Amino acid sequence: MNKEHISEKIKLAVSxxxxxxxxxxxxxxxxFLVCFALLFPTIGGIYYFxxxxxxxxxxxxxxxxxxxxxAKLFRKQEFKMDGxxxxxxxxxxxxxxxxxxxxxxVIGVAFAIAIIKESFGGLGYNIFNPALAARAFLAVTxxxxxxxxxxxxxxxxxxxSVTTATPLSESFSxxxxxxxxxxxxxxxxxxxxxxxxxxxxVLIGGLLLLVFGIIKWRIxxxxxxxxxxxxxIIPGQDPVFHIFAGGLFLGAFFMATDYVTAPMTxxxxxxxxxxxxxxxxxxxxxxxxxxxxxxxxLLMNAFTPLIDRYVRPKPYGYIPPxxxxxxxxxNKLEKRVKNDKD
Amino acid sequence: xxxxxxxxxxxxxxxxxKKSSNKPIEEALIPNKVIxxxxxxxxxxxxxxxxxxxxxxxGQKIAxxxxxxxxxxxxxxxxxxxxxxxxxxxxxxxxxxxxxIESDGKDSWVKLKNEKKPMTLSNDVxxxxxxxxxxxxxxxxxxxxxxxxxxxxxxxxxxxxxxxxECEPYITSDHRLIIEHGDKIVKGLQLIMxxxxxxxxxxxxxxxxxxxxDKLKEIIKNLNANKQKITVKCLETQYxxxxxxxxxxxxxxxxVPIGGLPMDVGVIVQNVGTIYAIYEAIYNGKPLVERVVxxxxxxxxxKNLLARFGTSAKELIEQCGDKKPDANIVIFGGPMxxxxxxxxxTPIQKGTxxxxxxxxxxxLESNCIRCGSCIETCPMxxxxxxxxxxxxxxKYPELKECYIENCVECGSCAYGCPAKIPIVQYIKTGKxxxxxxxxxx
Numbered sequence: 001m002n003k004e005h006i007s008e009k010i011k012l013a014v015s016x017x018x019x020x021x022x023x024x025x026x027x028x029x030x031x032f033l034v035c036f037a038l039l040f041p042t043i044g045g046i047y048y049f050x051x052x053x054x055x056x057x058x059x060x061x062x063x064x065x066x067x068x069x070x071a072k073l074f075r076k077q078e079f080k081m082d083g084x085x086x087x088x089x090x091x092x093x094x095x096x097x098x099x100x101x102x103x104x105x106v107i108g109v110a111f112a113i114a115i116i117k118e119s120f121g122g123l124g125y126n127i128f129n130p131a132l133a134a135r136a137f138l139a140v141t142x143x144x145x146x147x148x149x150x151x152x153x154x155x156x157x158x159x160x161s162v163t164t165a166t167p168l169s170e171s172f173s174x175x176x177x178x179x180x181x182x183x184x185x186x187x188x189x190x191x192x193x194x195x196x197x198x199x200x201x202v203l204i205g206g207l208l209l210l211v212f213g214i215i216k217w218r219i220x221x222x223x224x225x226x227x228x229x230x231x232x233i234i235p236g237q238d239p240v241f242h243i244f245a246g247g248l249f250l251g252a253f254f255m256a257t258d259y260v261t262a263p264m265t266x267x268x269x270x271x272x273x274x275x276x277x278x279x280x281x282x283x284x285x286x287x288x289x290x291x292x293x294x295x296x297x298l299l300m301n302a303f304t305p306l307i308d309r310y311v312r313p314k315p316y317g318y319i320p321p322x323x324x325x326x327x328x329x330x331n332k333l334e335k336r337v338k339n340d341k342d
Numbered sequence: 343x344x345x346x347x348x349x350x351x352x353x354x355x356x357x358x359x360k361k362s363s364n365k366p367i368e369e370a371l372i373p374n375k376v377i378x379x380x381x382x383x384x385x386x387x388x389x390x391x392x393x394x395x396x397x398x399x400x401g402q403k404i405a406x407x408x409x410x411x412x413x414x415x416x417x418x419x420x421x422x423x424x425x426x427x428x429x430x431x432x433x434x435x436x437x438x439x440x441x442x443i444e445s446d447g448k449d450s451w452v453k454l455k456n457e458k459k460p461m462t463l464s465n466d467v468x469x470x471x472x473x474x475x476x477x478x479x480x481x482x483x484x485x486x487x488x489x490x491x492x493x494x495x496x497x498x499x500x501x502x503x504x505x506x507x508e509c510e511p512y513i514t515s516d517h518r519l520i521i522e523h524g525d526k527i528v529k530g531l532q533l534i535m536x537x538x539x540x541x542x543x544x545x546x547x548x549x550x551x552x553x554x555x556d557k558l559k560e561i562i563k564n565l566n567a568n569k570q571k572i573t574v575k576c577l578e579t580q581y582x583x584x585x586x587x588x589x590x591x592x593x594x595x596x597x598v599p600i601g602g603l604p605m606d607v608g609v610i611v612q613n614v615g616t617i618y619a620i621y622e623a624i625y626n627g628k629p630l631v632e633r634v635v636x637x638x639x640x641x642x643x644x645k646n647l648l649a650r651f652g653t654s655a656k657e658l659i660e661q662c663g664d665k666k667p668d669a670n671i672v673i674f675g676g677p678m679x680x681x682x683x684x685x686x687x688t689p690i691q692k693g694t695x696x697x698x699x700x701x702x703x704x705x706l707e708s709n710c711i712r713c714g715s716c717i718e719t720c721p722m723x724x725x726x727x728x729x730x731x732x733x734x735x736x737k738y739p740e741l742k743e744c745y746i747e748n749c750v751e752c753g754s755c756a757y758g759c760p761a762k763i764p765i766v767q768y769i770k771t772g773k774x775x776x777x778x779x780x781x782x783x
Contacts, residue, residue, distance in 0.1 A: 011670065012670055012671060012672055012682070012683065012684060012685065012686070013670050013671050013682070013702040014671075014682045014683075014684055015671070015682055015702070015704060015764075016682075016764055016766060016767035016770065017673075017675075017677075017678060017679050017680055017681065017682075017751070017753050017766055018677060018678040018679065018753030018756050018757050018766065019671065019673055019677045019678075019680065019682065019698075019700055019704070020356055020511070020677045020678070020700075020757060021704060021705060021756070021757060021759075021762055022354070022356070022757050022758045022759075025715070025758060025759075025760040026705075026760050026761075026762070027708055027709075027711055027760050027761050029760070030711075030713070030760055080708065082708065122709060123708075123709045123711060124709035124710050124711045124712060124761075125709070259711045259712050259713040259714070260711055260712050262712075264712055264713075264714035264717055264725070264727070265714065265717055265725070266718075312725060312744075313717065313723040313724070313725065314723060315600060315722060315723045315724055315745045315748050316587060316591070316597055316598075316600075316721070316722040316723050316724075316748060317587070317597045317598050317599045317600045317602065317722075317748065318597075318600060318745075319599055319600070
């Protein structure tokens, strides 16, 4: 009977409110959706630079997961297949030159996971984007390998390749008209990293992320917009060329938007994206390297904690303190807290 | 509503699950015994004025106000006072004194004094009637209503907002109350407008209750309200629309200052349930002994029951066709802010608007990935994840600099967190630690 059914024998679970969670959102789902979006640049990489790109990506992902497992074992933590290692592995492979030797790939991705991610505390605690930091690490240690580029291949099964210059390097020359150059850059028919050349495919992936609600429009738009505006203002530069060439789109949609290493507030994201855009232009035009996307994002990653500390949303019901003179005095509440401490 | 609306509030939209929205209010059975805690409101505990062994009638006062911010308590059945016991409070989860009354099954009421022309009474008399009826805010905060209706003289109230949003999933008690007793609510509202001498009122309802909106609009159209202006405001369905600060901003575009009350910007927010109780108290002389409670979730027949305070959750669940076998959480209140109970025997009290039965299916927390979704959804524009980090590091004083006291614990952040971090739990810990530090000083 009813009376027996509800009895003291049933153990009730007690937990804090809220008692429901949004099951449409989870870390794992987010990561796998990013991986799905990354499939588009991946397809481009295989199409333009041959099946070897697939091998690079495969090795990179496998090493990333293995390294994460080993690191978790070492740190005596539970290994969770949350997909973050998968994203790092894929992203890292996509920003390598097409003919990077396998052993370099393994070293790079192991560095990304073990040093950049896990030694800082694992998912959510790393200051720098693991894939980009490892890319920077390889750029200084294996400078030769990391700057040897090839032209898109005619047959994806072949290992034969023709060395070429990337659009951004000084020795780059193009035979056709400007509109043909734009078209080649847009489709990805040019030298560069595995996943960065095709603006079109990166854009498809990026728009998917926007549609899924994984990323917000703020960082990619402001980042690309800043580069466009600055190269437009600076005489002798072609803004369209600058936003299409190199890895700006890949960086803007997939790396600058990395949750962990970008600011969390809307205002902070504007500052972050604008700063990254400025750095790209400075490095490309005045630096010793042809491409500046990776370093621009890494530099702004370093600023992220600072931005998050000082750029905070105005709380509901906040009354701004009265302005006195040129400098704003600290607000009353903060002062009171300080006095309480004394 | 456009994205450029400055008053647009953030928040989340959990599945509504209002299973009982077309079930009429049913009177629950009179229980064999009731347990009435002495603290069913915010403020000082009520003082007992009966002895064990006394026989009481339904509606008889058994505990008197214990201070300025306090409310009396009435017997909800007729019978005999058995003993004074200690029970675990359904709100604070600490022990409180409670009166156990055994019902004689007759439910004989005390003599009710009904007012023929309440609008001609003086405000002090009306406030006294409200106080004597033991009315508190029935939206869940249970602040004594007579105190709220008597703001300090330096605060001029120009607007009353009647909160019929009921933004919490599952709960339908206010919705049914509007549909079945809309006329009484409007009459009650007119009384309040008279008491605080204010001629402008809004009744706020979310657009997922079109029947309630139509009903009220019709009543107000046929109303000969001389100069009192009542507007029904249809709002988009969004949690936490019914939180008074969010509601105030959405309707009037004003923000309550940090640490302040709505009366600081000249507004009083009242729940529809409270207003219905005021009507009953003044027009029918009926003290607050019962309320509409939605029983929903994992029960076979979700219902809206008019239940006496002190009835155990078990009895009400049984009247709704029993719970489903694997449900193991009993929540008083909604799924977003309700409090999970330790026993099926916990009695309902004035602030209990719903009994929700659920399965324990919460996922465990993982690392924060700093996605910022908690910041986007916070209706108070705070940075909830920061509180988690600070509480984990035990840096409690810093919480104050981040305006933790501004948090209304609505749970939007924790609901939408992809890492499933119980953010509200950390915030509650932080707040209580701050409180403790303050007491130590």
